[in-house]
Amino acid sequence: MEKEIHLLQFITINSMEKVNFRTHILSEHLQNHRHATTATISASPCFSYVPPEVSERPFSFDVTSMRKLMDGHNFGDRDWLFNLMVQSELFNPRLRGGKIFVMPDYNHSMQQQRKITMKRIEYLLDHGVFKGWLTGKGPESEMKKFALLEVIEIFDYALAVNIGVHFLTWGGAIQFFGTKRHHDKWLSATENYLINGCFAMTELGHGSNVRGIETTATYEANTGEFVINTPCESAQKYWIGGAANHATHAVVFSQLNIDGKNQGIHAFIAQIRDENGNICPNIRIADCGHKIGLNGVDNGRIWFDNLRIPRENLLNSVADVSPDGKYLSAINDPDQRFAAFMATLASGRVTVTVSAVYSAKVSLAIAIRYALTRRAFSITANGPELLLLDYPSHQRRLLPLLAKTYAMSFAGNYLKLLYIKRSAQLIKTIHVVSSAFKATLTWHNLRILQECREACGGQGMKTENRIGQLKGEYDVQSTFEGDNNVLMQQVSKALLAEYMAAKKRNKPFKELGLEHMNKSCPVIPTQLISSTLRSTQFQNDIFCLRERDLLNRFAAEVSQYQAQGESKESAFVLSYQVAEDLGKAFSDRAILQCAIEAENNVTAASLKSILGLLRSMYVLVIIEEDSAFLRYGYLSTDNAAAVRKEVVKLCGEIRPQALALVSSFGIPDAFLSPIAFDWVAANSWSTIEN
Numbered sequence: 001m002e003k004e005i006h007l008l009q010f011i012t013i014n015s016m017e018k019v020n021f022r023t024h025i026l027s028e029h030l031q032n033h034r035h036a037t038t039a040t041i042s043a044s045p046c047f048s049y050v051p052p053e054v055s056e057r058p059f060s061f062d063v064t065s066m067r068k069l070m071d072g073h074n075f076g077d078r079d080w081l082f083n084l085m086v087q088s089e090l091f092n093p094r095l096r097g098g099k100i101f102v103m104p105d106y107n108h109s110m111q112q113q114r115k116i117t118m119k120r121i122e123y124l125l126d127h128g129v130f131k132g133w134l135t136g137k138g139p140e141s142e143m144k145k146f147a148l149l150e151v152i153e154i155f156d157y158a159l160a161v162n163i164g165v166h167f168l169t170w171g172g173a174i175q176f177f178g179t180k181r182h183h184d185k186w187l188s189a190t191e192n193y194l195i196n197g198c199f200a201m202t203e204l205g206h207g208s209n210v211r212g213i214e215t216t217a218t219y220e221a222n223t224g225e226f227v228i229n230t231p232c233e234s235a236q237k238y239w240i241g242g243a244a245n246h247a248t249h250a251v252v253f254s255q256l257n258i259d260g261k262n263q264g265i266h267a268f269i270a271q272i273r274d275e276n277g278n279i280c281p282n283i284r285i286a287d288c289g290h291k292i293g294l295n296g297v298d299n300g301r302i303w304f305d306n307l308r309i310p311r312e313n314l315l316n317s318v319a320d321v322s323p324d325g326k327y328l329s330a331i332n333d334p335d336q337r338f339a340a341f342m343a344t345l346a347s348g349r350v351t352v353t354v355s356a357v358y359s360a361k362v363s364l365a366i367a368i369r370y371a372l373t374r375r376a377f378s379i380t381a382n383g384p385e386l387l388l389l390d391y392p393s394h395q396r397r398l399l400p401l402l403a404k405t406y407a408m409s410f411a412g413n414y415l416k417l418l419y420i421k422r423s424a425q426l427i428k429t430i431h432v433v434s435s436a437f438k439a440t441l442t443w444h445n446l447r448i449l450q451e452c453r454e455a456c457g458g459q460g461m462k463t464e465n466r467i468g469q470l471k472g473e474y475d476v477q478s479t480f481e482g483d484n485n486v487l488m489q490q491v492s493k494a495l496l497a498e499y500m501a502a503k504k505r506n507k508p509f510k511e512l513g514l515e516h517m518n519k520s521c522p523v524i525p526t527q528l529i530s531s532t533l534r535s536t537q538f539q540n541d542i543f544c545l546r547e548r549d550l551l552n553r554f555a556a557e558v559s560q561y562q563a564q565g566e567s568k569e570s571a572f573v574l575s576y577q578v579a580e581d582l583g584k585a586f587s588d589r590a591i592l593q594c595a596i597e598a599e600n601n602v603t604a605a606s607l608k609s610i611l612g613l614l615r616s617m618y619v620l621v622i623i624e625e626d627s628a629f630l631r632y633g634y635l636s637t638d639n640a641a642a643v644r645k646e647v648v649k650l651c652g653e654i655r656p657q658a659l660a661l662v663s664s665f666g667i668p669d670a671f672l673s674p675i676a677f678d679w680v681a682a683n684s685w686s687t688i689e690n
Contacts, residue, residue: 170197205234243300
C-alpha cells in the first residue's frame, strides 16, 4: 500500500513538471510570435484612405451647372427637403467614419417599418412638405411635387410608395376621374391626411389586364346605391398599398352593372375603415405578408360583401349614372371610354420611371466613389496596388452604365414635361412614351443595382451600403404600374396602328416621333471610323434605321399571320419577338433625342464636350449589346468590332471625369453610404457598438 502511494506521488509530481514545462514553451512561443508580427507590420504599412477629391480634381466642367441640367427643376426645394430629413432622428441618422448617414433601419420588423413610415409621413406633413400637392394649381405646383417626391425616393422607396399611393393614385383618381363634388369633399382632406387613401385596382386574378377584373358594382335605382361585391376569390383586391393597416378609403375599380348590362370598368369611392381604424362592415381585409422589399408599405387584400355606397361615390368625369339608373357618357365607344380611364393613370408610370433614374444615380455614385479609393493587386513587382477604376475591365462595367443614366435622366425630365402639358391630343403620346420609358429605365436600374453590388465586392452585401438592399426595394418596378414586357408590347401595337393609319391615308407620319419615316432611308457607311461613330448624324441615322426597318417587319409579319387566318390579336401574340425589338428601338431612339436636346441647350464648351462623350457611349453600348444590329444587317461584323473598340476608348476618356459626373447627381453625402467615403474609418474597431 505504501509503495503504491509513493508511485502515485511520483506520477503527480512528474505530471506537474510536464505541465509547467509546456506552459513555459507556450509562453515563449507566443512572445516570439508577437515580436515577429510586429516586425512584419512595420515593414508593410497599412492602407491609408485618400479621398477621391484629392486625386481627381480639378474638375473639367462646372458640377453645379451639370446638376441643374440633370435635375431640371426645383433645386432649392430639393435641398430644403434633404436638409429637413437629415435634421430628424426619425430618419435614422448614424455616425460612420466621421460622417452622418441617413437610411431606413431594415433590422426592424415589418410592422415596425410600417409604423416608422407613418411617423415620417406625419413629420413631413407637419413641416409643410405636401402643401399644394393636390390643391395647388399650374405646372409649377406639379413640378415641385415631382421634385420633392424624388428626394423622398432617394431616402426610402417604401416611404415614397406610401406617399405616392395616397397622393398620386388615390388623390390622382379623385382629381382626374372625379368632378367638383368629389374635389370639394376629398382633395383638401387627402392633402392634410385627414383621410388615408388607397387604390384598389389590381386583383388576385388580374393585374395588367385591367379589363378582366371581376369585382362588380351593381346599381339599385330604388335605393340610389351601388352594391360592390367580390364574387369569387380571384376577384379579391390584391397588393393594395396602404390597405393592410392604414387606409381609410379606397378607389375601387369594378365592372359596372345596370339592369343586367355590363358597362365596363368604372371607379368608385368606398370607405374601408372608420375614424378609429376599425374595418367597416361588409369589408374583409388581410395582409399580403412579408415581401422581398418595400416592407414599409402595408400591402393588403380586400373583399367586398354587398358593400353599399351612395350614387355620388361614382367618380363621374368619364361616365355617370342618373338617379333612375340611366347610364350617361359623352364617349359612346366602350374602347375609347376605357382608354380615357387608363390615360389618367400615367402619373404612376412617370414617377416610377424617374425614381428608377435616381436609384441608379445613388448606386452609381456609391460604386464609383468606392472604385476611386479601393485598391487591388499591383501590375509591377513591388508596385502599388491599382485603384479599381483604373482597371479597364472595371471601367467597362460602370462607365457605360453611367453614360446611359445621363441619357435616361434627360429622358425622365422630358417625360415629366410631357405629362405636365397633357391634353386630349397628347393622351396617346403620353401613354406610349411613358410605357416605353418606364420599361427601359426600370430594367436599366435593376441591371445597375446588380452590377454595382458586384463591383463593390463583399461591401456591396452590407445593408448599410445601400446597393444590395435597393435591389430588393426596386425589383418590383419591373411589374409595378404595368408589367414591362406588356408595356413594350403596347408600345409596338401603338406604333403599328400609327403606321397602318398613315399608309391607309397615304399621308406623312405626324405622331410618336415617327416623322423620320417620311424621309429617305438612312444609309450607313460601309466603314465606320471613330469620328463617324461619335457623330450625332450617324447615331441618329442608325437608330432611325433600326426603328423603321423593325416597324416595317412587324407590319409585314402581322399581315402575314392574318393572311393565314389568324385574328389581329393572335397575329400580335405570334409576332412578339419583332414587337419586343421594335419597342426597344422606339425607346432608345426617343431617349437619344432627349440627350441630344439637352446637349444642344448648353452653351459652355466644357459641358458640351463631356455630354458628347456620354451620348456617344450611350449609343455605341446599345449598338454593341443589341443583337438586332447584326441580326437584321444594320452593321457588318467589321463595323460591330469597330463599335466595340470605340467603347473601350470612350471608357478611357470618361474615366478622368467619373468623380465629377457622379458629383453632378447632387445627392448629399448623407444619402449615399459609408463605402462612398472613408470606409476604413467606418469599419474601424472604434466604431463597433458594445
